Amino acid sequence: MPSFSQRLLPVLQLTRMALVFTALADSGCAMLLSAHFDALSNGHSLWKQLYVIRCIGLMMISIGLYGFGMSLNDIIDRRRDRQISPTRPLPSGSIGLATAHVVCTLLVMIALLGAELYSNVGNGSRISLVLTVLTMALIAFYDFAARYFVPVGLLSLGFIRFFHAMIAEPTMPVVWHPLLLLNHVTIVSAIAHHLEQKRPRIRRMHFRWVMAGLGAIDLATVVIVTLWKHQIEPRASVAQILALQPALLGPFAAVLAFVVFAVWSGRRSTNRRDAGQALNLAGLLWLIVYDAAFSVGFAGVLAGSLILLLLPVAYLAVWVVGWWGKLIQLSQRPTFRRVET
Numbered sequence: 072m073p074s075f076s077q078r079l080l081p082v083l084q085l086t087r088m089a090l091v092f093t094a095l096a097d098s099g100c101a102m103l104l105s106a107h108f109d110a111l112s113n114g115h116s117l118w119k120q121l122y123v124i125r126c127i128g129l130m131m132i133s134i135g136l137y138g139f140g141m142s143l144n145d146i147i148d149r150r151r152d153r154q155i156s157p158t159r160p161l162p163s164g165s166i167g168l169a170t171a172h173v174v175c176t177l178l179v180m181i182a183l184l185g186a187e188l189y190s191n192v193g194n195g196s197r198i199s200l201v202l203t204v205l206t207m208a209l210i211a212f213y214d215f216a217a218r219y220f221v222p223v224g225l226l227s228l229g230f231i232r233f234f235h236a237m238i239a240e241p242t243m244p245v246v247w248h249p250l251l252l253l254n255h256v257t258i259v260s261a262i263a264h265h266l267e268q269k270r271p272r273i274r275r276m277h278f279r280w281v282m283a284g285l286g287a288i289d290l291a292t293v294v295i296v297t298l299w300k301h302q303i304e305p306r307a308s309v310a311q312i313l314a315l316q317p318a319l320l321g322p323f324a325a326v327l328a329f330v331v332f333a334v335w336s337g338r339r340s341t342n343r344r345d346a347g348q349a350l351n352l353a354g355l356l357w358l359i360v361y362d363a364a365f366s367v368g369f370a371g372v373l374a375g376s377l378i379l380l381l382l383p384v385a386y387l388a389v390w391v392v393g394w395w396g397k398l399i400q401l402s403q404r405p406t407f408r409r410v411e412t
Contacts, residue, residue, distance in 0.1 A: 080395055081166035082174060084159070085145055086138035089392045092385035093358045094133040094235065096378050097252060100362035101239035102129055103370040103378070108244040109194065117370060124192045129239055131185025132203055136235060138178040140210040146171050147214055182207065186238070198241040206234045221273050222280040225264070229257035229285070232358075245314045246296045248365050251322060252358060254285055255329075259354035266337075266347030318368025325364045329357050356385055 083089065106120035145152070149161040149168065160166040186203035189195055209231050218224035233253040237243060261281055265273050293313065300312045309315075333350055340346035359382040367375030 077165070077399055080392070080399060081160040083392055084396065085142050085161070085166055085171060085174060086178065087141040088134075088138060089388035090355055090385060091134055091137045092381040092388065093355050094137040095130060096359040096362040096381045097232065097236045098129050098133045098239045099381075100366050100378055101236045101248060102126070103366050103374045104245050104248060105240035105242075107370040107374075117374070120194075122192050125189050125195060128185040128188030128190075128192070131181050132189060132238060133235070135178045135180075135182025135185060136203070136206055136210065139175060139182060139207065140214065140231070142171060142175040142178065143211065143214045146175060179207065189238075196241055199238050202234055202238045202241060206231060206238065209234060219271065221264070221271055221277045222284065225257050225261050225277075225281050226284050226288075228260050229253035229255075232256045242300075243296055245365060245369060246292060247314070247319060247322065248361075250289055250292060251326070251361055253288065255326075255354065255358065255361065257281060257285060259333075259350060263347040263351040263354070266343045266350065268343070268347075314369070316368070318365075321364035321368045322361055325357075325360050329354075329360070332357075352389070356382060359385065 102121070102125075103117070106117050109115075109120045110117045145159060145161055146168070152159050153162040157163060161168065161171060182203060183200075186200040190197050190200045209227060213224060213227040213231065217227040230253065233249045236249040236252055243249060258281075261273060261278060297309060297312050300307065304312070332353065336349050336353060337346045340349055359378065363375045363379035363382075365375075366378045
């Protein structure tokens with residue numbers, strides 16, 4: 072058991088699997104929203120629109136894409152991490168480079184297999200497979216290039232969440248869901264980047280570019296979706312096309328709650344770096360709150376409750392992995408070196 076534990080933990084740390092529940096919540100919410108509108112159109116129950124194989128396939132996509140992005144990031148950064156993050160799995164030697172490549176490749180295969188299952192069962196679409204490949208390409212683009220150009224990197228992070236949510240439902244029955252994920256991830260990542268003083272440094276000009284980019288993306292997405300759906304359903308109003316319903320009050324309230332929480336959390340932090348790390352973690356976990364709010368408003372309380380259950384699970388997983396790592400360090404034998412005089 073100690074040997075197995077010492078081998079499993081580095082893999083979980085490499086892939087950041089403790090936070091994969093945020094990705095599962097995003098895709099799960101999108102699938103529930105799709106099932107809700109399908110149920111309205113054909114008169115069936117929401118739960119009859121969900122197929123077990125499709126649910127498994129969607130889970131495989133989320134786990135594969137999330138783990139692929141995190142492991143690829145560490146593989147690329149392994150030399151830099153020797154100086155700034157020597158305790159990470161690769162620079163510390165707890166996992167080998169060849170093993171990391173194998174893990175990364177297996178996660179790609181899991182995501183593609185899941186996309187194949189999701190696209191070919193029930194009312195699936197091949198567009199979901201295309202979006203999976205596109206999201207994978209965006210992840211690679213961010214890890215290899217975009218993150219070195221601050222505005223492009225921050226917007227790329229948002230786009231990854233945006234397209235990942237679209238995989239579950241390419242027609243975007245509620246366009247505000249993937250848009251909120253995009254805006255939240257981009258803005259929180261920008262503020263955390265500034266607080267942690269990461270390199271390359273983020274400047275005021277970069278903030279302006281990011282906000283201008285978000286505004287342009289939001290407007291273009293709403294216009295394109297409106298025109299596209301109007302061609303499909305000419306009699307539908309703009310309110311119907313964009314799902315402008317009281318159900319959107321829940322996600323709006325969740326945004327306000329996060330702003331209040333972020334300000335309160337920042338004031339409690341002892342330094343800027345801690346504040347940035349706390350904001351980044353809270354921002355990721357808060358994605359589950361948004362997903363639950365959308366699910367409650369459109370798909371019902373039961374659906375939203377199932378999504379919200381992932382929040383304590385994710386928090387507990389983060390705590391367990393951290394505690395696990397400390398326990399293994401304490402259990403290892405100390406090493407001694409002879410001091411040359």
